[in-house]
Amino acid sequence: MQGIEQLVESIQLHRQYLLESGVTVSSAQRQVHSELQALIMQAVTDALKTEMSDEEWDSTIADITRRERDPYTVASEIQARIGLGGGISK
Numbered sequence: 001m002q003g004i005e006q007l008v009e010s011i012q013l014h015r016q017y018l019l020e021s022g023v024t025v026s027s028a029q030r031q032v033h034s035e036l037q038a039l040i041m042q043a044v045t046d047a048l049k050t051e052m053s054d055e056e057w058d059s060t061i062a063d064i065t066r067r068e069r070d071p072y073t074v075a076s077e078i079q080a081r082i083g084l085g086g087g088i089s090k
Helices: 002-021 023-051 054-065 071-081
Strands: none
Touching: 002 023, 023 071, 054 071
């Protein structure tokens, strides 16, 4: 029984350390950041699929591959089409 009591006490002390040090907050913030980023990326991908057909996407990729268009300009154009402001930085 003494071993279990020591284990429980060690777990409680470690939990208290995590709470006081902010480690659990940082971990939670990283998790929320990651989830939010994934949701935004999915929304952008969905908007892109709505605005561009597969054929247009393939053609755009081919243009960039042949260096007929540059990816930064294309990205800015797509960004405007799906309603995102700003621009793409080189």
